[in-house]
Amino acid sequence: MCLGIALASSEIPNELFARHALGHRVHERGGEPEVRFLYRDRHPRLPVWRDGRLQIARWGNAGRKSRFLPETGWTWQATIDQGYWKNLNPVMVDIPASLGLERGVWYRIRQGVRGLLVPDENRVAVVYMICEPSSHYYQIMTRSTRMPLLIEERI
């Protein structure tokens, strides 16, 4: 599964940089700064579009910050379709991304990835990345059997 994304710094408003101390997540690639959001970060986060604004949300429930949310950062589209998240009042969100990271492969993402946003017991927003079974191409490229659900894109 997708272990991280990168988003061109130019896509992120300055105000968010300061509020979420994103500075240490900035890396350069080809001379252009980008912000990397990795699941293995001490405080995993993902950018999400919510109510027409870009926000930074907690990515999944690593380290069991919540007692009842699943301890993962991903969910299958099929699991959502089967209604497993229904009681948590989930909101579908878009996770903007310029690149995805899977087993060391950075691959281009044109718009982003679909996500599911739910509140934990303290009403803190937690986002899960939605995945689906890998396409043939994705599986050969990354050797992974699941891929993120990309927004209006098939690879």
Next chain:
Amino acid sequence: MTIKQGMKAIGHLDADCFYVSAERVRDGFLRGKPVGVLGNQGACVIAKSYEMKGAGVSTGMPIWDALVKCPEGVYVKRDFRWYEVLSRLMLEVAREVSPRVEYYSIDEFFFTVVEPRGGTFQGLADSIRDRVWERVGVPVTVGIARTRTLAKLISDAAKPFGALAVMDRGAEERLLSDRPVTEITGIAGRRAARLAPWGITTCLDLARADRRLVRSLLTASGEELWWELNGDPVRSVQARRPAHKALSRGGSFGESTSDPAVLHAWLVRNLERLIEELEYHGVSAGRLTIAIPYKSGQLGVGQVNLAVPSDRFDVLLDVARPALRKAWIPRATATHMHVIAEHLTSRSDCSGDLFEPPARGVRARAVAQLKREVNARHGRFALRSAATLALAPIYRDAANSHDICDVRGKSCF
């Protein structure tokens, strides 16, 4: 008063890391970054940017090796529909400056040029490069010289985003003295090894060698190169592609396989693609060859001559199956397959098989017609042989229905 006829020359235009440049035309994010375009269903790097090349990644490298060399690389999926669009736009520019353009490959053209009145060949080379850049957004390098072999060597030397016209012998020789003979198209390992004992290692060595010696070492085609290197154009620019001697379809599996059922499915897929091509060119195949490269380095080959040339699926599959059996090495892992049609004859020259029950032919023609009509309306491969079921994931990916070989009219491949 006499009007001086403008001097004639040959131009060579070659896009710089074409697939990557094509991706950058529609995606500014990729500019300046190390970029690799993946082919073979995602298994290999088929094109890399200069940044990625600088990190040690070469064309054809498996992605897993490329990741080690260039962990910061950005990978994108190949899209030959888009590359063909840009290729044809570049071709249009070339046709504006030349009455005679050869569509050599998807990103390389040869063309004839005349020295512009009041201008120079160098100015012309610059303007062609700039016009492609402004109009199409793809960086290209243009070489202009007295022959096509020289023009190509010059554009190779001037990369990237270069433009260079070399018309006098002194400048030609300086250029040739720097280049190893292997940079000449058509002189690879074995031919270069034949030249080495004679002290012929650079292009200039070859140009200065005795013509008869070159002919004895490299046959008539080598002698042609000798003339070309010495500024005598003997290889012309072919505005129209000569008729095919052979047509073939195939390529890498992406995922290697030793499963005979999967090999059979690839045979049928490649055969259906080959038949589309036979139909497009209006020819029938008199001989069919199945070639299968294996991971071990072995090559399996099966070849069958047809009693009567054909372009029919049922007939060709009947001969392709035993050819596949011959090319098959049990338990060995196959990586590629090529299905090659030779002894091509124009369909109108084919008399048909007089020993076949007529009803069979009528039925096969009707099925072929139906297949064409359904696929014309609903998309390529919408109706196909059920023997391809083992390859469902390949058909599900739309990128696989338009490949480099589907870009028609190129004289090389």
